[in-house]
Amino acid sequence: MDSDRTVGIDDHDVDEVTLVARGIATAVAPEGGLTDVQAELLEAIASALTGVSVDYRTLEPLGPEEYADILSGRDIVYRRRIVHHMVLGELVLRPIPVVVAHRVATYALALGVNDDFVRVARRYAQGAYGLAWMDLQRNGFVEHVREASGEEPSDKVAPRGSAADPFEPAQVDPELAARWSAFEGLPPESLGRSVWEMYDGRGFGFPGTPGGAPKYLAQHDFVHVLADYGTNLKGELEVFGFIGRADPDPKGFAWLATLIGLFETGYISSAGFFDRDVRERNIRAPGMLQRVADAIGRGKVVCDRYGVDLFEVDYYDLAARPVGELRELLGLPAKSTAAIEGGSAGLFDLEGMSEHQRRVVAQRRGDET
Amino acid sequence: MNRNFSQTITVRCDDPAPLLALIAEWDLNQSTGEIMGYMGTRVLADREKLGHYMIIADFGVVDPNVSAADEAARNNARPETRAFAERVREIIDGEPEYHHFDEIYRTDR
Numbered sequence: 001m002d003s004d005r006t007v008g009i010d011d012h013d014v015d016e017v018t019l020v021a022r023g024i025a026t027a028v029a030p031e032g033g034l035t036d037v038q039a040e041l042l043e044a045i046a047s048a049l050t051g052v053s054v055d056y057r058t059l060e061p062l063g064p065e066e067y068a069d070i071l072s073g074r075d076i077v078y079r080r081r082i083v084h085h086m087v088l089g090e091l092v093l094r095p096i097p098v099v100v101a102h103r104v105a106t107y108a109l110a111l112g113v114n115d116d117f118v119r120v121a122r123r124y125a126q127g128a129y130g131l132a133w134m135d136l137q138r139n140g141f142v143e144h145v146r147e148a149s150g151e152e153p154s155d156k157v158a159p160r161g162s163a164a165d166p167f168e169p170a171q172v173d174p175e176l177a178a179r180w181s182a183f184e185g186l187p188p189e190s191l192g193r194s195v196w197e198m199y200d201g202r203g204f205g206f207p208g209t210p211g212g213a214p215k216y217l218a219q220h221d222f223v224h225v226l227a228d229y230g231t232n233l234k235g236e237l238e239v240f241g242f243i244g245r246a247d248p249d250p251k252g253f254a255w256l257a258t259l260i261g262l263f264e265t266g267y268i269s270s271a272g273f274f275d276r277d278v279r280e281r282n283i284r285a286p287g288m289l290q291r292v293a294d295a296i297g298r299g300k301v302v303c304d305r306y307g308v309d310l311f312e313v314d315y316y317d318l319a320a321r322p323v324g325e326l327r328e329l330l331g332l333p334a335k336s337t338a339a340i341e342g343g344s345a346g347l348f349d350l351e352g353m354s355e356h357q358r359r360v361v362a363q364r365r366g367d368e369t
Numbered sequence: 370m371n372r373n374f375s376q377t378i379t380v381r382c383d384d385p386a387p388l389l390a391l392i393a394e395w396d397l398n399q400s401t402g403e404i405m406g407y408m409g410t411r412v413l414a415d416r417e418k419l420g421h422y423m424i425i426a427d428f429g430v431v432d433p434n435v436s437a438a439d440e441a442a443r444n445n446a447r448p449e450t451r452a453f454a455e456r457v458r459e460i461i462d463g464e465p466e467y468h469h470f471d472e473i474y475r476t477d478r
Binding site for chain 2: 102119
């Protein structure tokens with residue numbers, strides 16, 4: 001992987017980065033000022049994306065109209081990504097003060113950005129967790145995340161009435177299952193063989209088999225291999241932060257926002273299976289802010305160099321090629337020193353697995369000896 | 370203070386299933402609709418009076434300058450809300466009975 005992290009980082013003027021940061025900080029600050037987690041997360045992201053270090057705690061306020069004037073020369077994609085940074089800054093608060101959620105909506109409106117997650121954050125702030133949950137459920141995310149949390153996989157073949165396009169319910173598909181099984185015969189270090197080892201080692205059911213992951217969601221497992229992220233919740237935060245920012249369409253932000261809303265702040269803990277994960281405080285864990293920021297930074301590099309939604313890549317066509325070669329194709333940089341020092345685990349590291357996954361791996365290794 | 374507001378609607382009907390389906394459909398539409406004060410609904414079945422139900426619709430603050438009660442009033446004026454109320458009337462017996470409350474205590478706040 002490319003270890004030169006300055007490659008892909010645009011030349012950014014310190015004054016410009018500071019102006020952008022001022023607007024974000026003003027929008028998301030609670031009454032007592034930015035919290036430590038907000039400041040550190042936003043600083044880490046700014047640094048990963050621009051190479052510029054900004055102290056978010058000392059910025060002067062900047063109102064929505066003035067902010068909109070400053071960003072008027074920027075296109076809607078850029079402005080929407082700025083709004084997403086604001087939403088991230090909100091989502092790490094619990095509770096989200098109504099005044100903050102309303103203020104972020106005001107900034108989004110001034111910037112001409114209409115975004116679903118501004119609305120979801122306002123529902124969290126209001127306390128309308130049920131409505132927010134219904135909104136999030138539409139993306140069919142629940143089962144996948146449930147597995148990543150270390151719980152026993154449920155029968156995902158059963159139709160899920162809430163699943164909506166593009167997340168079709170998992171189907172038993174012998175042809176698809178055969179394609180995944182055939183990955184076993186591919187050369188070591190190839191993408192297909194690596195993803196096969198990931199599934200086989202952890203006891204995951206192949207897509208197309210009863211209980212297997214839906215084909216669409218299984219796409220992100222190829223990204224676990226390529227970006228070398230673990231499959232516990234910390235790894236999922238990294239991989240979806242990466243995928244979301246690698247998507248040229250800002251809609252990819254939904255992945256990270258959903259994960260944080262579900263597991264970090266536990267806004268929908270009443271749904272029953274999130275409590276343990278909320279207690280773990282994944283994003284507040286030591287090193288995680290740097291890991292997530294680095295994943296977003298790596299995603300931006302891939303977005304600039306490759307420019308394709310990683311959920312839409314035909315990995316089956318690429319499966320026989322070496323992982324290293326595909327990383328070059330994507331322009332995928334190595335993890336930063338800060339992310340590695342922060343504990344970013346590789347796909348096959350035990351530290352990158354949930355307790356359930358570790359038990360399966362240990363059992364299988366025991367069976368083999 | 371972000372004081373919530375609740376509207377209770379007491380109704381009578383032999384079979385609550387169509388009522389529940391209607392409310393679930395309403396919630397689904399609200400979940401992706403324009404942000405407003407509506408937070409959600411509970412439906413309670415009266416154990417002493419079979420066929421009597423209480424619908425509790427909760428409203429909260431989404432704009433620091435607008436109270437939850439005012440949000441509810443705005444909601445009440447929306448065409449889709451009026452259409453929903455008409456559909457409720459079609460599946461219940463008699464007239465619904467409305468009451469309005471400000472929330473002054475909640476355990477989980």
